[in-house]
Amino acid sequence: MHVRSTGLVAGLTLALLASTSAFALDGAFEKTADGVIVTPASGPAKKVRLQVMGERVIHVTATPTDSLDVPASLMVTAKPGGAFTVSEAGGKVVVKAGKASAEVSLADGAVSFRDEAGKLVLSENGRRSFKSETIDGKTFYGVSQQFNPDTDEAFYGLGQHQNGQMNYNGQDVELAQYNRDIAVPFVLPTRNYGLLWENNGITRFGDPTPYDLASRDLKLFDADGKAGGFTAKYYVGDALKFTRVEADINYRYLKDLPNWPAELTGPDKKPLKGARVVWEGSVEAPVAGVQKFKLYSSSYAKVYVDGKLTIDRWRQNWNPWFHNFTSSMTPGAQHKIRVEWEPNDGYIALLHNNPIPAADQKSLTFTSDVAHAIDYYYVGGTDLDQVIGGYRGLTGDAVMMPRWAYGLWQSRQRYETADQLLGVVKEYRARKLPLDNIVEDWRYWKDDSWGSHKFDETRFPDPKAMIDEVHDLNAHFMISIWAKFYPTTDHYKEFDAKGLMYKRNIEQGALDWVGPGYLNSFYDPYSKEARDIYWRQVKDSLKVYGVDAWWMDSDEPDMHSNLDIPERTLRMGPTAMGPGAEFFNSFPLIHTSGVFEGEHELNPDKRSFILSRSGFGGIQRNGVALWSGDVVARWDDFKDQISAGVNLSMSGIPNWTTDIGGFSVEDRYTNKDPAHWAEWQELNLRWFQFGAFSPLFRSHGEFPFREIYNLADEGTDVYKSLAWYDELRYRLMPYVYTLAADTY
CATH class of the missing domain: 3.20.20.80 (Glycosidases)
Incomplete structure (x- = not known):
């Protein structure tokens, strides 16, 4: 154990040595009844708490303040408990809980986990962030935590999603309840562990940045090559009735529907029956790589990229959803986009997100918009069935x-x-x-x-x-x-x-x-x-x-x-x-x-x-x-x-x-x-x-x-x-x- 020398009298030094707190040159820790609390020397988290929940389960809470007072979990019913040991070596605090162990860096509070055999399976990589915000007069944080960058493990779970995604490694998933889409912030990787992200609000797995309208990231051009948006052609049947340039394809929500051309609106203030829209133009990406798109749509919709049919879907008009697609692009090159839509009182929007480094895209990353702390549970096991059993425990x-x-x-x-x-x-x-x-x-x-x-x-x-x-x-x-x-x-x-x-x-x-x-x-x-x-x-x-x-x-x-x-x-x-x-x-x-x-x-x-x-x-x-x-x-x-x-x-x-x-x-x-x-x-x-x-x-x-x-x-x-x-x-x-x- 390394002790800071500050010229204190011997009696005080002995008292410190006998206490339940240990101090290192790069941080401090205190053993508690159910685990340990670490005060890192630096980094965004002022406190990192580990609580042992059983021989394979460890609860981690990291806060940007000295307070670890967070609300009781709605998901978790188990209480902390179980035998464990705490030791310190090499600038890390190690908590061993029977058949799982966790290590916390005294320097920056980063946490990593080992399985029963001592194999490293999950590690925070320092991509930890807190962003303060106020809602209804209360302080919350937008939080994000990355684990295992550039990993080849498969990720499953996360609830039920309607995008045809099976293995989530390299994928972006938004956890936000919606008809047909069920949010469960539990991921089950193939390395025989699970991670339950303790947050009740909207959460993103994968890219921390939310998708937004295409013009946020891309330069849009009309059918004639002029910058500023897509050419939108409005038809009734085969008859062209109205043409304009639109900065985005955006009839996503009820509040966006008034943007529909008045010339193609009936007495009921809805689009005329038989109406359809064709958007044509091109996009230019400022960042090289695989561009990530989502078509949010209901009724009949098609997307063509460089002349190739990429999306062809139908949904009932009142219940739109996302259809994901990607396209490799290089800066300075324009790529043709054509979107066809038959509204039938439906909704549509074209969303986009820039590529991120491959190591980040192929990581386990959770981001939540409204949180009290970075809060999660590591669940170990010898196989996936045992991990699910631990989650249910x-x-x-x-x-x-x-x-x-x-x-x-x-x-x-x-x-x-x-x-x-x-x-x-x-x-x-x-x-x-x-x-x-x-x-x-x-x-x-x-x-x-x-x-x-x-x-x-x-x-x-x-x-x-x-x-x-x-x-x-x-x-x-x-x-x-x-x-x-x-x-x-x-x-x-x-x-x-x-x-x-x-x-x-x-x-x-x-x-x-x-x-x-x-x-x-x-x-x-x-x-x-x-x-x-x-x-x-x-x-x-x-x-x-x-x-x-x-x-x-x-x-x-x-x-x-x-x-x-x-x-x-x-x-x-x-x-x-x-x-x-x-x-x-x-x-x-x-x-x-x-x-x-x-x-x-x-x-x-x-x-x-x-x-x-x-x-x-x-x-x-x-x-x-x-x-x-x-x-x-x-x-x-x-x-x-x-x-x-x-x-x-x-x-x-x-x-x-x-x-x-x-x-x-x-x-x-x-x-x-x-x-x-x-x-x-x-x-x-x-x-x-x-x-x-x-x-x-x-x-x-x-x-x-x-x-x-x-x-x-x-x-x-x-x-x-x-x-x-x-x-x-x-x-x-x-x-x-x-x-x-x-x-x-």
Whole structure:
């Protein structure tokens, strides 16, 4: 041990030597009850704390101030504990915790980790940063930390993402809850460790810089080669109606739609039917290398780079998403860009990010916009399964689901009457097609009563009798419940009287898409009182009928589609715990916990089952399965579900499913165009086969109806194959259920 000599008297020196603090020429450390606190000699972190969470798990907190007072974790339920030793040598403090160890530099506070065999597997490289900011009068930090630059390991996990990305090494991923995109800040590398990034807000994996409109980084030229933007040609059908130069392709959010040319706007202030846009021009990159692009779009969109078709996608108009592509460019060279778009009330934007050094791009880097500290957990293991087990040891066990949840679910958007719903169960039974679950989607209530949890008695005259009959037919009943309420309902009024509703959506006069449109907002689940009220309302209104399972939809929350991120954060707050920006991603974890805990208290010997559209670290402890949201009925979207599902499973959440066949449907299928019907059947058959081997087996979507007998006529090859895979799922049930038990 190196001790600073300052000419102190011998007695004081001996006292210092006997204390729990050790001092080095390049920093200081103090052993604590659960680890160590290091005060580095230099660097952006003034304090670095390591806490032992078990023989393979170490918690790291680094702060830019002397305070290590950070809020309790929402994801992690485990407490520090376990045997460990602390030693110091070579300017580093070493914490050994049984089967993992961590080293902290006394010079700059950088942390590295070794596995059970002593092999170095994870290292901070000094790319640690804090940027102070104030939100709602409170101090936060934008933080970033890089590990393992220029690594060849593969990275998995991070939740569920719809960009076709399987291995995230070299990729950029934004963790921000959205319909179809689930943020879980846990990465699982192939070196047999995991890293849980402790942050509830928007986080980026990969490049720390967020993507932005193309003109931020690139020089844009019009079709004639003049700098300043792309040439935009607006058509109705084949007739050119309007031409102008636009600085960017930018109809990304609701706030951008007024930029649409007034000359091509109808009386409803929307683009004329049949309108389309073609942007043409070129771009010049200031930085050499692989340029990173994202096309954010809905409806039909194509991108050509130097004459080559690069993107050709369709999404439902209200639900745009990103489509990534890259192009190698050199400074000074212009590259042709052509973008074609049919709006149909959709959205579009072309985003870009500059290349970064290869060593940085191929690193493990987390960046969060709103944080109290750099805060993460290292989880070691001898294989990936053990690492996932360690992650669940931190965040909670994956609750065992009831056996029937692994059978076939039949659903649609939506069964409009009790007779429709019962008719489907009866038809499956009459045809001897195996079925375990029937699902009632939204709007079983009266249109002006969202949040009442009351069936419309004209369409569902006796809900208990309906559900009893489902049970008599040896099936189970799931129902959709939302965190959304109309202010005219008694349930809203109860929350509002206690200050437990998010109010900005109401104050902004935001109307939803039902009928004439109704004012609405969501409750604040970050209040324990609010969660208790929510469960009581659901229990008293619906559980009394014998509901078996809960479908907790739109719990990102999607309060009003296609708002920009700053406005979304305002509308989902302030929460009982702090500003919405601090808790942007954690809503589904907290929201589902109230229902799970309430139902467990009501029926402690019965397994709960919740289907949620969104998720977060630790949600597996709430008896929750996730599905991939409102994906579309297209082969490319079907393909994307493979990487989405595998990575979600490797995020520690084992129970997952999709809308078999895709939720939203192109007109060529909706209209049952004979020229496309064979493709529709083929798409549904292949997706159904995929579903039979997925953790959960669930058929759902918009018209055309998805029941086996509605997809194909009995006796046809398609019908026989659908029936065969349905039966196969049940023959595999002992295997499926055993695998499910292995996740517990």
